[in-house]
Amino acid sequence: MSTSRRLLSRIGLAALALLVVVEIFIPLHAHFSIADFFSFHALFGFGSCVLMVIGAKGLSFILKRKEDYYDDS
Amino acid sequence: MIASFLHPGGMLILCGLLLPLLSRGWRIGVSLAAPLGMLAWVWLMPNGTAVAELAESGLHLHPVRVDALARVFLTVFCLAVFAGALFAARLASRLEIGTAFVYAGAAMGAVIAGDLLTLFVFWELMAIASTLLIWSSGSNSSYASGMRYALIHLLGGVLLMIGIAGHALERETLEFVYIGTRDWHSWFILAGFLINAGAPPLSAWIADAYPESSPGGMVFLSAFTTKTAVYVLLRGFPGTEILVDIGLFMVFYGIIYALLENDMRRILAYSIVNQVGFMICGIGIGTTMALNGVAAHAFTHIIYKALLLMSAGAVLHATGKRRCSDLGGLVHAMPFTCLCGCIGALAISSFPFTSGFVSKSMVTQASADEHMLYVWLLLQAASAGVFLHAGIKFPWFVFFQKDSGLRPPEAALEMKLAMGFFALLCIVPGIFPELLYQMLPWPVAYEPYTAAHVLAQLQLLLFSGLAFFLMLGWMKRTVTISLDLDWIWRRLLFSAAQGAQRRLSGLGQRLGTRLEGIARSIVSGMDRLPANQNIQQGMLLFLIFFALGLWYLR
Numbered sequence: 001m002s003t004s005r006r007l008l009s010r011i012g013l014a015a016l017a018l019l020v021v022v023e024i025f026i027p028l029h030a031h032f033s034i035a036d037f038f039s040f041h042a043l044f045g046f047g048s049c050v051l052m053v054i055g056a057k058g059l060s061f062i063l064k065r066k067e068d069y070y071d072d073s
Numbered sequence: 074m075i076a077s078f079l080h081p082g083g084m085l086i087l088c089g090l091l092l093p094l095l096s097r098g099w100r101i102g103v104s105l106a107a108p109l110g111m112l113a114w115v116w117l118m119p120n121g122t123a124v125a126e127l128a129e130s131g132l133h134l135h136p137v138r139v140d141a142l143a144r145v146f147l148t149v150f151c152l153a154v155f156a157g158a159l160f161a162a163r164l165a166s167r168l169e170i171g172t173a174f175v176y177a178g179a180a181m182g183a184v185i186a187g188d189l190l191t192l193f194v195f196w197e198l199m200a201i202a203s204t205l206l207i208w209s210s211g212s213n214s215s216y217a218s219g220m221r222y223a224l225i226h227l228l229g230g231v232l233l234m235i236g237i238a239g240h241a242l243e244r245e246t247l248e249f250v251y252i253g254t255r256d257w258h259s260w261f262i263l264a265g266f267l268i269n270a271g272a273p274p275l276s277a278w279i280a281d282a283y284p285e286s287s288p289g290g291m292v293f294l295s296a297f298t299t300k301t302a303v304y305v306l307l308r309g310f311p312g313t314e315i316l317v318d319i320g321l322f323m324v325f326y327g328i329i330y331a332l333l334e335n336d337m338r339r340i341l342a343y344s345i346v347n348q349v350g351f352m353i354c355g356i357g358i359g360t361t362m363a364l365n366g367v368a369a370h371a372f373t374h375i376i377y378k379a380l381l382l383m384s385a386g387a388v389l390h391a392t393g394k395r396r397c398s399d400l401g402g403l404v405h406a407m408p409f410t411c412l413c414g415c416i417g418a419l420a421i422s423s424f425p426f427t428s429g430f431v432s433k434s435m436v437t438q439a440s441a442d443e444h445m446l447y448v449w450l451l452l453q454a455a456s457a458g459v460f461l462h463a464g465i466k467f468p469w470f471v472f473f474q475k476d477s478g479l480r481p482p483e484a485a486l487e488m489k490l491a492m493g494f495f496a497l498l499c500i501v502p503g504i505f506p507e508l509l510y511q512m513l514p515w516p517v518a519y520e521p522y523t524a525a526h527v528l529a530q531l532q533l534l535l536f537s538g539l540a541f542f543l544m545l546g547w548m549k550r551t552v553t554i555s556l557d558l559d560w561i562w563r564r565l566l567f568s569a570a571q572g573a574q575r576r577l578s579g580l581g582q583r584l585g586t587r588l589e590g591i592a593r594s595i596v597s598g599m600d601r602l603p604a605n606q607n608i609q610q611g612m613l614l615f616l617i618f619f620a621l622g623l624w625y626l627r
């Protein structure tokens with residue numbers, strides 16, 4: 001199990017690296033100057049997801065309740 | 074003439090009323106044949122409008138209006154009814170399949186309504202039928218959620234009626250064309266429409282009520298109410314700027330709540346809000362590119378969301394479990410369901426070569442064409458977030474992660490057929506986008522498959538996948554629910570009412586004992602008086618004279 005998982009994660013990381021390297025050959029002409037730098041989409045996708053997970057975690061302290069929260073009233 | 078005779082919504086409603094009376098075999102046969110017949114009607118009907126005058130009021134009704142935009146929605150509605158009926162062929166009770174057809178017919182009636190009054194009638198019928206569909210799952214929780222659902226939609230109906238009445242009075246027409254936000258009554262119509270779209274502040278009803286329906290019921294529910302709302306907004310309020318902000322809010326609301334959620338079908342319910350958010354945002358942008366994108370996205374969304382809900386419904390039916398924390402590792406026991414769920418997950422994430430890629434990118438492109446930098450950035454971040462909350466989270470926690478040890482049987486044949494059909498419909502438009510684009514109301518000059526676009530999208534998605542797996546520890550499932558604004562009436566007002574009731578009954582009790590004491594002391598005082606009979610007679614006489622006196626003085 002652990003070897004196959006390690007293999008899968010290696011394949012995944014290789015695919016990620018390949019996606020960035022390919023950008024050398026296929027330039028992404030961004031519509032906005034702010035987005036017009038190498039590997040913008042990779043960084044933006046990663047960064048915004050990290051922010052969303054952190055945001056959700058922060059909100060979970062306020063919003064999360066036990067499943068029977070509405071039942072016991 | 075033929076148009077009003079063979080009203081497709083009316084036909085489906087009629088089917089819905091007949092279905093519970095038929096024997097099982099006929100019921101399945103009719104429920105599969107009827108949507109296909111209606112699909113033929115939709116494509117054979119020429120464009121046009123049927124007009125009738127409303128009882129000498131000078132107002133005209135247009136009960137049937139067919140054009141390219143309506144046809145997009147009618148087509149996908151027919152497909153959704155067909156696949157939903159196939160999926161639930163053995164699952165659904167008589168009552169459930171009947172209400173599902175009335176609900177679908179009402180939604181189709183609302184789409185072909187060319188005037189606001191006809192629209193309102195079908196709008197309300199949709200609310201009633203969908204409430205019955207939620208209730209038909211028969212659980213106590215579905216009863217309570219269905220009641221809350223009905224109240225929200227009745228409120229929406231009241232707002233809509235106020236708006237329509239104002240519209241009819243001031244503009245002296247009922248024809249449903251562009252409305253805009255010029256007058257006060259237009260805002261009421263907009264609010265009525267937005268409530269059905271799941272817009273803030275009333276978004277909670279989708280995740281509250283839909284997951285309480287049966288495995289097959291939610292497939293129907295996900296398709297019609299919110300998408301009919303998108304359709305009427307597309308007709309009545311294109312280019313209304315506030316819709317851009319409302320849509321962006323919904324997009325992130327859906328992502329955050331889905332990330333916090335543990336119930337698999339509630340995750341998908343939140344992602345309905347998220348996807349409708351993309352559409353509302355596109356309606357707010359309002360260019361033909363954006364509006365084409367909204368129509369295309371509604372079409373593809375209904376199909377992949379139904380596919381996701383069918384795979385979740387198959388899991389729920391087979392295991393009886395709905396929490397991600399109880400599920401996992403089902404890829405071994407239900408490989409076909411898992412495959413279909415993954416195809417739906419890729420399509421909702423707009424992966425290249427799926428239907429979502431060719432539809433959602435039109436809305437994003439429209440924001441770039443209009444130089445709306447912040448809208449574009451937020452939509453891109455949201456696209457990454459969709460992969461995070463629906464694209465990976467749903468299949469990962471249900472079919473993979475740790476093995477839960479559950480080994481249920483694979484889904485039944487008719488469920489597999491329904492899922493396979495919709496999985497195909499997620500892939501075919503992704504490979505041949507012209508099939509979808511030529512249906513759209515305006516000519517499309519957009520090529521989704523450029524090397525740069527595919528590469529940018531893959532970078533965005535796969536790196537958000539990296540973020541998911543790196544932060545997996547932060548997304549550990551907890552057996553919890555998340556508070557929403559419905560807390561105000563489910564908890565605050567409820568406990569306030571309970572407190573008031575307690576206090577009033579306490580007050581009543583105290584008052585009661587007090588009055589009882591007074592009465593007792595009067596009685597005992599009277600007992601102590603001598604010849605009390607005379608006094609009583611005297612008091613009676615006094616009262617009679619007093620009343621007579623009052624009457625004379627009158």
